[in-house]
Amino acid sequence: MTIKMTAISDRRLLSCLIAALLAVLLFALTRGAVDLNWRAAVTDVSSLHGTILWQVRLPRALMAIVVGATLGLSGAALQGLLRNPLAGPDLVGVTNCAALGAVLTLYFGLAGASWFALPLGGMLGAGISVAIIFMLAGRRASVLTLILAGMAINAMVSSLIALALNFSANPFAMSEIVYWLLGSVANRSNNDLLMTLPFMLAGWLLLLSSGRFLDALSLGEETAQSLGFPVTALRWRVVGGVALCVGAAVSVSGSIGFIGLVVPHLLRPWVGYEPRRLLPASAIGGALLLLIADLIVLAVPALREVKVGVITALIGGPFFLHLIYKNRSSLT
Amino acid sequence: MNLLQANAISVVIDERKILDDISVHVRRGECVGLIGPNGAGKTTLLRVLARLQQPRAGTLSWEGADMHTIATRQLARALAYLEQGAPAHWPLRVETVVALGRLPHLSWWQRPSAQDQTAIDHAMQLAEVDYLRDRIVTTLSGGERLRVMLARVFAAQPQLILADEPVAALDPYHQLHVMELLHEHAQRGGAVIAVLHDLNLAARFCDRLILLSCGQLVCEGGAREVLDAEHLRQVYGVEARVLETGDEYALVPWRRVR
Numbered sequence: 001m002t003i004k005m006t007a008i009s010d011r012r013l014l015s016c017l018i019a020a021l022l023a024v025l026l027f028a029l030t031r032g033a034v035d036l037n038w039r040a041a042v043t044d045v046s047s048l049h050g051t052i053l054w055q056v057r058l059p060r061a062l063m064a065i066v067v068g069a070t071l072g073l074s075g076a077a078l079q080g081l082l083r084n085p086l087a088g089p090d091l092v093g094v095t096n097c098a099a100l101g102a103v104l105t106l107y108f109g110l111a112g113a114s115w116f117a118l119p120l121g122g123m124l125g126a127g128i129s130v131a132i133i134f135m136l137a138g139r140r141a142s143v144l145t146l147i148l149a150g151m152a153i154n155a156m157v158s159s160l161i162a163l164a165l166n167f168s169a170n171p172f173a174m175s176e177i178v179y180w181l182l183g184s185v186a187n188r189s190n191n192d193l194l195m196t197l198p199f200m201l202a203g204w205l206l207l208l209s210s211g212r213f214l215d216a217l218s219l220g221e222e223t224a225q226s227l228g229f230p231v232t233a234l235r236w237r238v239v240g241g242v243a244l245c246v247g248a249a250v251s252v253s254g255s256i257g258f259i260g261l262v263v264p265h266l267l268r269p270w271v272g273y274e275p276r277r278l279l280p281a282s283a284i285g286g287a288l289l290l291l292i293a294d295l296i297v298l299a300v301p302a303l304r305e306v307k308v309g310v311i312t313a314l315i316g317g318p319f320f321l322h323l324i325y326k327n328r329s330s331l332t
Numbered sequence: 333m334n335l336l337q338a339n340a341i342s343v344v345i346d347e348r349k350i351l352d353d354i355s356v357h358v359r360r361g362e363c364v365g366l367i368g369p370n371g372a373g374k375t376t377l378l379r380v381l382a383r384l385q386q387p388r389a390g391t392l393s394w395e396g397a398d399m400h401t402i403a404t405r406q407l408a409r410a411l412a413y414l415e416q417g418a419p420a421h422w423p424l425r426v427e428t429v430v431a432l433g434r435l436p437h438l439s440w441w442q443r444p445s446a447q448d449q450t451a452i453d454h455a456m457q458l459a460e461v462d463y464l465r466d467r468i469v470t471t472l473s474g475g476e477r478l479r480v481m482l483a484r485v486f487a488a489q490p491q492l493i494l495a496d497e498p499v500a501a502l503d504p505y506h507q508l509h510v511m512e513l514l515h516e517h518a519q520r521g522g523a524v525i526a527v528l529h530d531l532n533l534a535a536r537f538c539d540r541l542i543l544l545s546c547g548q549l550v551c552e553g554g555a556r557e558v559l560d561a562e563h564l565r566q567v568y569g570v571e572a573r574v575l576e577t578g579d580e581y582a583l584v585p586w587r588r589v590r
Binding site for chain 1 (some may be wrong): 379382383384406408409411412413415418419420421422423424425428429432433435436438440462481484488557
């Protein structure tokens with residue numbers, strides 16, 4: 001007789017997370033400047049209350065959910081791929097590079113030319129950054145090379161964004177870029193959501209279907225290869241998946257930091273360290289975390305003008321310091 | 333028929349010839365030791381056999397069929413590779429690590445079945461790591477971790493095990509234990525090719541030794557034949573004292589002669 005000691009079963013954990021997400025979503029829909037008349041909002045979509053619910057609050061909450069899910073999932077996937085708990089889309093420069101791609105499309109006025117220009121710019125930026133990380137950190141990505149590669153990419157990207165700001169035609173264009181960079185899910189329309197969702201879904205699929213490969217990678221690349229996984233192809237699948245969904249997410253939300261780093265850490269005590277089990281849990285966990293962060297912005301009057309990206313950075317920064325402190329013995 | 337046959341393998345890395353025209357084979361029931369000084373090309377040869385390294389020239393065949401005609405998954409089930417140092421990158425439970433050995437048997441939508449669980453339990457009993465089932469793999473001692481990785485290899489139910497320095501950095505007790513486990517695998521009708529540095533363990537547990545030097549195959553055969561004074565001097569540059577009692581013998585590298 002063997003005793004199973006899995007912390008919590010997959011199904012139970014995922015249902016708990018989904019239930020929590022739905023509860024927070026419902027709560028988020030009741031929050032806002034106006035006290036919502038639910039009957040009017042649900043029965044008459046075109047009424048004032050209907051517009052508030054369907055055109056303002058729901059897109060905002062859904063945007064928080066899909067962007068959060070993207071960041072959480074990408075964080076878990078990158079940590080699995082690089083076998084490193086300090087990886088995350090923003091620390092290794094993916095988020096900022098995607099933001100640069102989007103900023104350049106905004107700057108050159110391409111965003112208005114075609115509906116997919118902005119997400120495409122974001123995804124291209126994200127893809128380039130992931131490729132650079134791979135060339136720098138390579139097969140045996142040590143913590144040091146990884147962090148240094150991320151630092152270098154972030155520095156490069158900041159300078160290029162500064163250049164774009166420097167050359168921007170007028171103060172208005174400049175403030176548009178700056179506000180966009182702070183990262184927010186407010187004032188996004190259903191169209192923004194529909195435009196980027198297919199790319200995010202494609203990225204999620206690529207990542208979620210890589211779980212077994214990431215599990216095998218925990219025994220090293222050679223062993224994974226010997227277990228029948230075509231390592232090079234699958235590595236590009238994960239990289240491509242991250243680029244697709246983070247690029248698309250960032251192109252509508254701007255850079256929202258630390259979700260990808262924090263979520264897998266918060267979940268590991270319950271889920272364990274298996275990369276495959278962390279993937280779906282981190283997706284839902286990321287959605288939950290960003291929705292809550294956005295709710296804080298909504299609910300606290302003093303924070304109403306603060307972008308949610310600023311909040312996640314304020315909380316995520318110290319959390320990152322804490323992680324380094326905790327892991328400092330194994331970081332050499 | 334030979335289980336695995338490699339013909340005229342040559343490997344060139346960065347314009348440097350690592351392996352030069354090497355042919356090796358292994359039969360069912362055989363435990364083969366791959367020996368030679370540092371830099372002889374042992375690991376490279378093992379990686380070629382595991383299809384982790386593409387040779388510049390040469391062919392590989394499995395049970396008489398060209399290896400390229402066999403599906404990757406099918407080969408992954410038949411042929412297991414034990415990486416040097418047996419790395420584990422996450423603090424996973426021992427049973428979880430052993431279960432990873434079943435991956436070649438699972439499609440991505442399949443969940444592990446009762447049959448998989450039986451294979452996992454059996455593998456843990458074979459490698460005698462049953463009592464470690466709920467321990468975290470990164471907290472184990474070197475010897476325990478290697479046995480866990482061996483259980484992971486057994487869980488795939490492979491025919492051939494390719495092991496790269498499986499007993500390096502283990503204490504004598506665990507060295508004997510791991511060699512016994514590999515030897516038993518061959519006895520059960522499987523086959524083993526292991527890269528070894530300990531000549532005594534190689535002589536005791538392997539049915540056949542293959543001696544490499546500077547990418548060339550020097551000699552192949554029984555332990556006494558391969559590890560004679562001449563080879564030890566020429567290939568390893570050492571002189572050894574030999575202790576013999578009946579059929580058993582042991583050699584102790586005694587002085588450098590180069």
